[in-house]
Amino acid sequence: MTERIPVLKLGDCLLVSIQTDIYDRLALILQDDLTSRIVETSARGVLIDISGLEIVDSFIGRVLGNVASMARILDAQTVIVGMQPAVAITLVELGVTWQHVETALNVEKGMELLGLRFQGRSEDLNVDVDRAE
Amino acid sequence: MTERIPVLKLGDCLLVSIQTDIYDRLALILQDDLTSRIVETSARGVLIDISGLEIVDSFIGRVLGNVASMARILDAQTVIVGMQPAVAITLVELGVTWQHVETALNVEKGMELLGLRFQGRSEDLNVDVDRAE
Numbered sequence: 001m002t003e004r005i006p007v008l009k010l011g012d013c014l015l016v017s018i019q020t021d022i023y024d025r026l027a028l029i030l031q032d033d034l035t036s037r038i039v040e041t042s043a044r045g046v047l048i049d050i051s052g053l054e055i056v057d058s059f060i061g062r063v064l065g066n067v068a069s070m071a072r073i074l075d076a077q078t079v080i081v082g083m084q085p086a087v088a089i090t091l092v093e094l095g096v097t098w099q100h101v102e103t104a105l106n107v108e109k110g111m112e113l114l115g116l117r118f119q120g121r122s123e124d125l126n127v128d129v130d131r132a133e
Numbered sequence: 134m135t136e137r138i139p140v141l142k143l144g145d146c147l148l149v150s151i152q153t154d155i156y157d158r159l160a161l162i163l164q165d166d167l168t169s170r171i172v173e174t175s176a177r178g179v180l181i182d183i184s185g186l187e188i189v190d191s192f193i194g195r196v197l198g199n200v201a202s203m204a205r206i207l208d209a210q211t212v213i214v215g216m217q218p219a220v221a222i223t224l225v226e227l228g229v230t231w232q233h234v235e236t237a238l239n240v241e242k243g244m245e246l247l248g249l250r251f252q253g254r255s256e257d258l259n260v261d262v263d264r265a266e
Contacts, residue, residue, distance in 0.1 A: 006150055006184045006215065008240045010143075015240075017139055017150045051139045082139065107141045107148075 005030050007037045013045040013114055014038065014076075015107070019052035027063040034067055038074045045114035046071045049107055051082030061096035072100040079103065081110040138163050140170045146178040146247055147171065147209075148240070152185035160196040167200055171207045178247035179204045182240055184215030194229035205233040212236065214243040 003026060008015040014037055016030065034046065048064065050056075068078035081104045104110035136159060141148040147170055149163065167179065181197065183189075201211035214237045237243035 003153075004185065006152060006182060008150065008182060008184075008215075010240060010244070015148075017141065017152075019139060019150075019152055020136075049139060049141060051141075052137065082141075107143060111143070 014043045015047045017049040035070050038076050043076050046076050046078045047110045048080045049082045056087045058094045065098045068101040079110040081107050147176045148180045150182040168203050171209050176209050179209050179211045180243045181213045182215045189220045191227045198231045201234040212243040214240050
């Protein structure tokens with residue numbers, strides 16, 4: 001059984017919630033999955049929720065940065081949300097710098113950020129409430 | 134370190150993505166967390182994504198059913214999404230019956246379902262794209 005982190009499609013965004021303290025191979029699987037899904041779904045935004053992550057090391061920090069750079073090349077904006085204070089401290093202390101990453105406090109603020117960015121292109125993001133009954 | 138499954142707030146819905154094959158205590162923690170968050174956030178819908186779940190036993194099946202019943206009493210509708218075929222087979226074979234649960238194939242369809250159900254009350258669900266720059 002291969003462990004996998006589910007990638008959820010929400011309108012034209014992809015949402016990934018990282019919960020277990022991911023080990024190196026899982027991070028690479030996520031990188032592969034996420035980039036394939038971006039291409040498959042023509043996603044314009046990627047939300048990575050790391051509220052379940054209590055520790056982070058330089059490898060994982062770098063993988064997250066790489067995922068964002070790859071998403072950027074594939075024309076999707078990455079927002080990392082839900083970072084715990086300890087993780088922020090560790091990332092700065094490790095000297096991890098992210099090029100193409102925005103951060104937001106929680107998923108909602110992250111989606112707002114993406115909605116704002118994709119203004120006029122994110123109609124799919126709205127839940128279709130006028131579907132005929 | 135207590136393992137926890139993050140509960141994400143999306144508009145007036147809560148989204149939980151169950152990834153690890155959850156053991157009994159974690160299921161009970163989730164039950165507590167989710168019901169508290171429903172009250173805290175006045176959520177009207179709960180989406181439980183179980184696409185990462187490859188096996189399920191009767192205990193977990195019952196916990197999911199209970200969570201839905203609790204949510205129902207707290208005035209929130211539960212939709213379980215992303216069920217793998219093997220899990221569906223197991224649930225039927227185990228004779229697990231869910232009273233207050235709807236299912237949908239994926240998160241998007243689940244949100245549509247909730248959007249439809251909460252028609253006119255789910256404005257928050259739409260991402261705010263007209264925020265002034």
